[in-house]
Amino acid sequence: MTDPSIDLINIEKRYGSQVAVRGVDLQLNASESVALVGHNGAGKTTLMKLMLGLIRPSAGTVRVLGEDPVASAAVRSRNGVGFLPETIAFNASMTGAEVITFFARLKGVPKAEGRDLLARVGLSDAAGQRVGTYSKGMRQRLGLAQALLGSPRVLLLDEPTTGLDPQLRQSFYAIISELRDAGATVLLSSHALTEIEGQTDRVAIMDRGRLIALGTIEKLRSIARLPVRMRISV
Numbered sequence: 403m404t405d406p407s408i409d410l411i412n413i414e415k416r417y418g419s420q421v422a423v424r425g426v427d428l429q430l431n432a433s434e435s436v437a438l439v440g441h442n443g444a445g446k447t448t449l450m451k452l453m454l455g456l457i458r459p460s461a462g463t464v465r466v467l468g469e470d471p472v473a474s475a476a477v478r479s480r481n482g483v484g485f486l487p488e489t490i491a492f493n494a495s496m497t498g499a500e501v502i503t504f505f506a507r508l509k510g511v512p513k514a515e516g517r518d519l520l521a522r523v524g525l526s527d528a529a530g531q532r533v534g535t536y537s538k539g540m541r542q543r544l545g546l547a548q549a550l551l552g553s554p555r556v557l558l559l560d561e562p563t564t565g566l567d568p569q570l571r572q573s574f575y576a577i578i579s580e581l582r583d584a585g586a587t588v589l590l591s592s593h594a595l596t597e598i599e600g601q602t603d604r605v606a607i608m609d610r611g612r613l614i615a616l617g618t619i620e621k622l623r624s625i626a627r628l629p630v631r632m633r634i635s636v
């Protein structure tokens with residue numbers, strides 16, 4: 403059995419007296435996609451920041467690709483962890499091609515890979531267009547393309563499909579499935595259980611900092627202890 407790509411053991415994260423995350427155990431493997439579902443303030447972004455090594459846990463252990471992400475060169479390497487934040491600001495006067503080239507340089511990835519990724523997310527035709535003219539969906543796809551630079555082994559996507567129309571959402575999920583099939587570990591967060599249903603291998607449900615349910619959607623359907631607002635309609 404190989405080690406998990408992401409291993410969170412009894413994590414707690416406090417901000418002063420505010421407890422953002424408490425008692426979270428979560429293991430994600432290679433070739434696996436998991437949705438992290440919860441309402442505003444449930445702790446989803448905090449967990450991702452811990453996995454990125456941007457913050458340290460107040461208690462517990464975080465391992466990503468076998469290492470502490472705060473100190474790990476492997477996690478930061480170009481094929482380590484890719485991240486799409488909830489909101490990503492691009493310079494509106496740059497074209498899509500310029501933006502992806504900029505990120506490719508930052509990651510030490512050949513420019514051609516950036517071009518290929520623009521094609522993969524369906525932005526080839528708009529590559530010469532200024533990002534200021536892009537729709538929300540186009541900006542999200544550009545954000546996904548930058549997260550995919552370097553073929554990361556772990557991909558963290560913070561609410562990537564919020565505000566996207568159903569067709570665009572499906573194209574996002576199709577790309578996520580391909581990455582998973584290619585061996586990546588994909589964690590994406592969402593407010594809406596119904597929206598991600600059937601799109602990932604497992605679902606992790608957070609409520610007020612706690613991981614209250616984890617498993618396949620079929621397993622979660624049978625769990626009666628989910629708060630009413632989280633229950634899935636069957």
Ligand code: ATP
Pocket residue numbers: 417420421422440441442443444445446447448449488
């Ligand atoms: P959203 O869906 O709104 O992005 P979330 O599930 O990602 O919510 P977090 O952003 O992780 O939730 O926040 C969890 C809790 O921690 C919230 O109560 C939030 O107010 C608090 N929190 C997050 N970051 C900080 C911070 N830097 N300082 C103080 N409190 C914080």
